Amino acid sequence: MTAFPDITPAIRDRAPALRGRLIANQPLSDLTWFRVGGPAQVLFTPADTEDLAALLAALDPEVPVTVIGLGSNLIVRDGGVPGVVVRLGGKAFGSIAVEAEDLRVGTAVPDMRLAKAAAEAGLDGLAFFRGIPGSIGGALRMNAGAHGGETTDVLVCAEGVDRAGNLRRFTQAEMGFTYRHSAAPDDVIFTSALFRGRPGDRAAIEAEMERVTAAREAAQPIRERTGGSTFKNPPGAKAWQLVDAAGCRGLTLGGAQVSEMHCNFLINRDGATAADIEGLGEEVRRRVRETSGVELHWEIKRIGLDAPAVSR
Incomplete structure (x- = not known):
């Protein structure tokens, strides 16, 4: 495997207070569903949103930044990914909080887990996420959908960090959703989102999720x-x-x-x-x-x- 030059010391010099993990030449094949591809020049797992913002603000503007999620809809090419690859995880980006008819969700949360949390809260309209094998960050970026539902149908707003380290917030309208696409700036790394369901019968919602699961297993x-x-x-x-x-x-x-x-x-x-x-x-x-x-x-x-x- 061809190795990239190790730029982690330079990053630490520019951002000595980073709390997340920086790993040079980290293989990415195990992080994708295809199980192929080369290494990240640097893989960064931030401790929280503030840590991510600190890295992006301090990083040399010439260093490219790429974000990956669960790796379900991704090909990492064999030569690897230059620059910094950001992968969100842990409690800071993996939590779900139910707020009346809303769910506040970290973008590392798997889509399927959001569907389950909504069902447990008796909130209808999000069962389609059961059929999407990715994470919320990817769903926001590509307006993920399945079985008659799309992310745009249930999103209230999304928050993230841009390449300069600025915190950004986007309403549903500002996301510019079209079919499998969002017009949100490419340099934004989404960190959380707010979704809105509607009151429903938990048993009926769970039955719909089972139907989605069965259809997916039968056809894919x-x-x-x-x-x-x-x-x-x-x-x-x-x-x-x-x-x-x-x-x-x-x-x-x-x-x-x-x-x-x-x-x-x-x-x-x-x-x-x-x-x-x-x-x-x-x-x-x-x-x-x-x-x-x-x-x-x-x-x-x-x-x-x-x-x-x-x-x-």
């Missing part, structure tokens, strides 16, 4: 090393149908495969590299473009550098 390869839905649905069409019509169901490249079960999912079938998975996705996009004229767009986020070419 959730027990494979996958990254969830690969491509966004084009207007008026379903990505999986276009992929299927292009003859890509079961298609392989290296150790990567288009799922036989649901062909808008790519899977790490047998020791795939990130290049195998991304390359397979690009081949699928090419075949769909040739057969239907439709340009598929990635839903999976891809970060980092390709592995250096090996001379022969």
Whole structure:
């Protein structure tokens, strides 16, 4: 594995009061559902929002910053990620507080856990989060949705920290949500969000969550090393149908495969590299473009550098 230069001493010099963990050349493959990819030049796990703000304010502006969550909808390329990779976790970013019909949630909270907390509080409208295999931070960034619901439907506001270390707050309208997209500034790392449900019957809400779970297990390869839905649905069409019509169901490249079960999912079938998975996705996009004229767009986020070419 190629190592990046260790910049942690320089970061400590600029921000000596940091309380979170700074780790140089930390492998990221174990933090993604695909189980592929190179290291982070620096992995930073902040102690809390103030610690995150302190790091961002002190960091050399030339050092890139990337945030990752649960790694469910993510490809980390084989060459790794330069700069600082921020991963939120722990109690500071993993708590849920019920406030009447609202839930105040840290962005490291898994979407499924938010759905469960809402059900336990007798709050309806958030059961769809049971079908999303990511965290709240990712849901805010891409307006995550499933089974008829989207993040935009239930968000009141979100808070975060920008690249300069400033605390920012965004109302639902200011998030600029569209299909699988938020217009919030790219440099903002979301730290918490406020969601609003409506009073409902707990048993009925839990039954709806069970229906969502059953539907997901029946239709998606959730027990494979996958990254969830690969491509966004084009207007008026379903990505999986276009992929299927292009003859890509079961298609392989290296150790990567288009799922036989649901062909808008790519899977790490047998020791795939990130290049195998991304390359397979690009081949699928090419075949769909040739057969239907439709340009598929990635839903999976891809970060980092390709592995250096090996001379022969």
